[in-house]
Amino acid sequence: MLDLDHIDGESLKSVLESLLLVSSDAVPATDFAKVLGVAPGEVAAALADLSAEYESANRGFQLREVAGGWRLFTHPANHEAVEKYVLSWDTRHLSQAALEALAVIAYHQPVTREGVRAVRGVNSDGVIASLRDKGLVREVGHEGDRSRAILYGTTQRFLETFGLKSLRELPPLEDFAPDEESKRFIRERLSGSAISSTLEEASADIDDERELLGEGYDDDSSDSDDADASEGIASPEAQAASEGGGE
DSSP, X not given: OOOTTSOOHHXXXXXXXXXXXXXXXXXXXXXXXXXXXXXXXXXXXXXXXXXXXXXXXXXXXXXXXXXXXXXXEEOGGGXXXXXXXXXXXXXXXXXXXXXXXXXXXXXHOSEEHHHHHHHHSSOOHHHHHHHHHTTSEEEEEEOSSTTOOEEEEEOHHHHHHTTOSSGGGSOOGGGTOOSHHHHHHHHHHHHTXXXXXXXXXXXXXXXXXHHXXXXXXXXXXXXXXXXXXXXXXXXXXXXXHHHHHHO
């Protein structure tokens, strides 16, 4: 076993390589130094040496200092092969329902569970939970109204998994909803205007039915209601006269 109290230069590099392989985020040299009990300067120098060695040997991976820390990346020259591999691997593990929910979140983030359900037409709580477990979506805030519903968005892992540099590289939504009616449908479901739209459509249907029944539909209806009411309910005077006549 490696004695962490006595790490020479080559052993330090070996340990750092192992730590980098299990790190999902960029890690500052100071964090590695604390774990290993060595000076931050030694760790920074070892990381820089590793980065130069990988580049010189034209390895399939690179070590870069980004966002205040160090992280392993695949070589840019291999991007196309990596993209195809990652996409083929990940889609095997995502159901059609999960892909649909993920697409809604990706294109309309931040969006609530209700927003996803409105577009898909079915409850999406289970698939959203699954996407969270896979690290593809995350909570990004809450609605500003009284509901305080959770808002969801995609993660850095989502971009990495699907080979995207940013969300701007998502294929145009028009490729999947080519007509204006489809796009309007999606926008309405997400904005909440679908309810008012549905009420308007229902009102229009009622008007159409009345036109088919004829112009006298309302008058006949009201006259019938009045007649029924007059037949079913008599005034107190009428009741008294009726009782008196019966005697």
